[in-house]
Amino acid sequence: MGGEILVIGGGIAGLTSAVEASETGYSVVLVEKTPFLGGRVAQLNKYFPKLCPPFCGLEILYRRMRTNPKLKFFTNTEVMSISGSAGDFSVNLRIKPRFVNENCTACGKCKEVCPVEVENEYDFGLSKRKAIYLPHTMAMPFIYAIDEFKCNKCGECVKVCKYNAINLNETEKTLNLKVSAIIVATGWKPYEARKIANLGYGKFKNVVTNMEFERLASLNGPTNGKILANGNPINSIAFAQCAGSRDENHLPYCSAVCCLASLKQATYVREQYPNAKIYIFYIDIRAFGRYEDFFAKVAKEKGIELIKGKVAKVEEKDGKVLVTAEDTATGQKIHKEVDMLVLATGMQPSLAENPIAGIEVDEYGFVREKPGIIPAGVAMKPLDVMFSNETATSAALKAIQFAKR
Amino acid sequence: MIADAKFAKEIIQAGGKSLKKCYQCATCGVVCPQSPDENPFPRKEMIWAQWGAKERLLSDADVWLCHQCNDCSDYCPRGAKPGEVLAAIRAKVVEHYTFPSFLSKILRRPAGILVYFAIPIIFTALYLAIFTPEIPEGEIVLGKFIPHVHVELAGFAVGAWVLLVAAISAYRFWVAINSQVSKVYEYEVKEGGEIKVVKSSARFLEYLFWSIIDILKHSKFQQCNKAKYRFYAHFMIFWGFIVLGIATLGDIVYLYVLGYHELALPITDPVKILGNLGALILLVGSAWAIVARFSDQRIGYGTYFDWLFLATIFAVGVSGVIIEVLRYSGSVLAYYAYLAHLIIVFTLLAYAPYTKFAHLLYRALAYVWAKSVGRELKS
Numbered sequence: 023m024g025g026e027i028l029v030i031g032g033g034i035a036g037l038t039s040a041v042e043a044s045e046t047g048y049s050v051v052l053v054e055k056t057p058f059l060g061g062r063v064a065q066l067n068k069y070f071p072k073l074c075p076p077f078c079g080l081e082i083l084y085r086r087m088r089t090n091p092k093l094k095f096f097t098n099t100e101v102m103s104i105s106g107s108a109g110d111f112s113v114n115l116r117i118k119p120r121f122v123n124e125n126c127t128a129c130g131k132c133k134e135v136c137p138v139e140v141e142n143e144y145d146f147g148l149s150k151r152k153a154i155y156l157p158h159t160m161a162m163p164f165i166y167a168i169d170e171f172k173c174n175k176c177g178e179c180v181k182v183c184k185y186n187a188i189n190l191n192e193t194e195k196t197l198n199l200k201v202s203a204i205i206v207a208t209g210w211k212p213y214e215a216r217k218i219a220n221l222g223y224g225k226f227k228n229v230v231t232n233m234e235f236e237r238l239a240s241l242n243g244p245t246n247g248k249i250l251a252n253g254n255p256i257n258s259i260a261f262a263q264c265a266g267s268r269d270e271n272h273l274p275y276c277s278a279v280c281c282l283a284s285l286k287q288a289t290y291v292r293e294q295y296p297n298a299k300i301y302i303f304y305i306d307i308r309a310f311g312r313y314e315d316f317f318a319k320v321a322k323e324k325g326i327e328l329i330k331g332k333v334a335k336v337e338e339k340d341g342k343v344l345v346t347a348e349d350t351a352t353g354q355k356i357h358k359e360v361d362m363l364v365l366a367t368g369m370q371p372s373l374a375e376n377p378i379a380g381i382e383v384d385e386y387g388f389v390r391e392k393p394g395i396i397p398a399g400v401a402m403k404p405l406d407v408m409f410s411n412e413t414a415t416s417a418a419l420k421a422i423q424f425a426k427r
Numbered sequence: 428m429i430a431d432a433k434f435a436k437e438i439i440q441a442g443g444k445s446l447k448k449c450y451q452c453a454t455c456g457v458v459c460p461q462s463p464d465e466n467p468f469p470r471k472e473m474i475w476a477q478w479g480a481k482e483r484l485l486s487d488a489d490v491w492l493c494h495q496c497n498d499c500s501d502y503c504p505r506g507a508k509p510g511e512v513l514a515a516i517r518a519k520v521v522e523h524y525t526f527p528s529f530l531s532k533i534l535r536r537p538a539g540i541l542v543y544f545a546i547p548i549i550f551t552a553l554y555l556a557i558f559t560p561e562i563p564e565g566e567i568v569l570g571k572f573i574p575h576v577h578v579e580l581a582g583f584a585v586g587a588w589v590l591l592v593a594a595i596s597a598y599r600f601w602v603a604i605n606s607q608v609s610k611v612y613e614y615e616v617k618e619g620g621e622i623k624v625v626k627s628s629a630r631f632l633e634y635l636f637w638s639i640i641d642i643l644k645h646s647k648f649q650q651c652n653k654a655k656y657r658f659y660a661h662f663m664i665f666w667g668f669i670v671l672g673i674a675t676l677g678d679i680v681y682l683y684v685l686g687y688h689e690l691a692l693p694i695t696d697p698v699k700i701l702g703n704l705g706a707l708i709l710l711v712g713s714a715w716a717i718v719a720r721f722s723d724q725r726i727g728y729g730t731y732f733d734w735l736f737l738a739t740i741f742a743v744g745v746s747g748v749i750i751e752v753l754r755y756s757g758s759v760l761a762y763y764a765y766l767a768h769l770i771i772v773f774t775l776l777a778y779a780p781y782t783k784f785a786h787l788l789y790r791a792l793a794y795v796w797a798k799s800v801g802r803e804l805k806s
Contacts, residue, residue, distance in 0.1 A: 220458060220502060264452070264504070268450075268452075268504060269504035269505075270503075270504055270505060270506050271502075271504060272504075305450065305451070305452040305453075331452070331453040332452040332453055332454050332457075332504075333457075334453070334454040334455075334456075334457030334458050334502065335457050335458065346457050347453065347457055348453035348456045348457055348467050348470055349453075350451055350453050350470065353466050353467075353471060354464065354465055354466065354467075355456065355457065355462075355463075355464040355465075355467050357464075
């Protein structure tokens with residue numbers, strides 16, 4: 023299988039790299055660790071720069087994938103190790119069982135009878151799902167999957183499946199691939215907000231992360247897109263920027279997207295609640311490049327107050343969240359009682375805590391490029407969707423040069 | 428406001444090495460358990476220090492309301508260690524206000540350690556040359572070597588000097604923190620555009636009384652979270668001194684009221700017991716403070732100014748105990764230990780206005796000021 027390109031990660035950067043490299047005529051294998059493609063973008067309500075829902079972008083990529091015979095993808099597949107050098111890599115893969123095959127029509131009968139209910143990671147635990155599940159109606163592949171650690175093998179789903187799509191005895195497989203180049207698009211995870219002791223996450227119910235807030239605002243989220251605190255409409259909300267980013271005790275780097283993410287999320291609130299008070303507490307607003315316009319537009323809106331000073335103390339009082347910061351413009355401490363506090367938590371590269379043998383990372387877990395191993399998207403550095411895709415295209419171009427025979 | 432880059436460098440030299448790392452996120456003032464809502468510290472002090480706003484810092488009572496709990500340094504996202512920077516600023520403030528300024532400049536620098544010991548050693552050598560005391564035979568009785576009255580007279584001389592210098596410092600500092608630049612509230616605009624200048628009230632003595640109560644109880648120190656040890660260690664050192672002071676009064680009563688000729692008291696004597704108790708509390712407190720200073724790289728290991736004072740306190744305690752041990756064991760070395768102890772006690776007391784010991788004065792005045800302008804944190 024010489025000359026092939028391996029793409030690790032089925033998020034927006036990995037998909038873009040895989041599609042673009044394969045469309046030039048090279049064989050591409052894409053592997054995704056979870057049972058579904060789409061990555062972090064699939065969890066967003068809207069994304070930059072056009073503030074469209076994520077599935078318009080993802081759907082285009084999925085269609086380009088389906089019509090391209092040169093591109094194969096494996097879900098539930100992890101890279102165990104990489105050896106060799108540019109032009110001649112040997113990659114060991116582990117394909118975990120999905121227990122559901124292509125016969126599945128996603129009719130959903132299995133889900134109804136499944137007795138095991140677990141936290142839904144797609145909604146960051148804000149909703150429940152069954153052990154046999156499809157995360158959302160735009161899932162790719164559109165085939166159910168069984169959570170191998172949560173399933174109790176009761177067999178109820180097998181009984182109701184009319185299409186003979188479920189095999190609970192499926193086992194793990196391993197696979198060795200020979201590839202010429204590897205694109206690492208392993209992405210990121212939200213920084214663990216519980217580690218930021220003074221911001222109250224995990225202690226107070228209405229302190230949420232920005233990614234959780236995306237789910238709360240999404241039509242396919244736990245509240246069907248209605249932003250609620252304690253089940254009630256909100257009158258006030260605060261955003262705490264740099265929650266864990268630009269902080270030596272947490273992520274020392276700037277996560278690049280959180281300022282714009284909060285400004286964007288302020289527009290979600292404004293759309294649903296024209297009179298809600300919105301406070302954004304920041305150290306510096308980093309709206310780089312052309313995003314300056316977006317910042318200016320949001321900052322001008324009535325009822326949105328930008329306060330220069332980091333939230334450093336969070337308390338709870340009668341179900342409300344009490345935030346304290348020093349406004350450095352006036353030199354006074356500010357106390358705001360709000361219905362909800364959104365922590366603009368940063369991005370931590372996935373490889374920081376789950377390294378892959380053969381891929382070198384820097385002190386923070388971002389991938390170091392070396393001949394034949396090319397990072398794309400947030401695996402390389404903190405980026406938004408648009409810039410992730412630019413790095414993905416450039417990674418595709420670099421990879422095909424190694425794959426050239 | 429005058430920016431003086433040299434002053435910023437001096438703060439860095441005085442131990443505020445991390446000063447320039449601050450990027451003004453203002454976490455510090457919010458996590459600080461001592462900082463009030465209006466014009467909180469230490470964020471503003473950090474930027475003043477970066478700019479070298481000398482005038483502001485020298486007349487800023489807030490740097491003295493800081494007890495270096497280090498909650499700020501613990502949460503600081505940049506490792507800028509505001510706790511250490513404010514300690515360095517305090518060292519500069521003491522240096523600035525203490526008379527004569529050349530002596531305060533010398534003593535604040537590490538090289539000044541030579542002068543620190545040279546002065547008492549020269550005094551001791553002169554004393555030995557003039558009075559030529561001889562090591563007495565027989566039982567160890569310190570008063571036979573150097574008469575108590577000599578030590579007392581030297582003590583009065585040193586005390587008078589210290590009080591004079593401290594009074595000058597206190598006056599200069601008090602004027603500064605009540606001057607135009609010092610006002611936390613730059614001005615207060617009242618109705619009709621009338622500008623109210625905030626100054627300390629006339630009820631100085633009342634506020635001083637409550638400040639002393641706060642000091643005795645360490646009520647501010649108690650609010651610390653990160654460096655809670657500072658409360659316990661400081662409390663022990665402080666009360667160790669007070670117990671030792673009471674024991675010294677007991678000695679004076681023995682000598683001049685009860686007519687004792689000598690103070691070679693047995694270990695069971697009540698005054699001796701009190702003295703030993705004070706020494707023990709002092710030693711444990713200062714040893715604790717020394718050990719705990721090394722506990723966390725993130726909050727820093729203290730400045731020279733801090734270490735000199737802490738080491739001196741510890742040395743006073745240790746040398747005092749050594750004399751006692753030697754005396755009870757009948758060794759004539761006790762007399763030499765006594766000389767060393769007197770030298771160390773001299774450095775502790777005579778330099779008090781120049782060393783960290785002066786914080787007693789500045790912080791007490793800052794307490795009074797804070798109470799008088801209503802800046803005290805309501806708990």
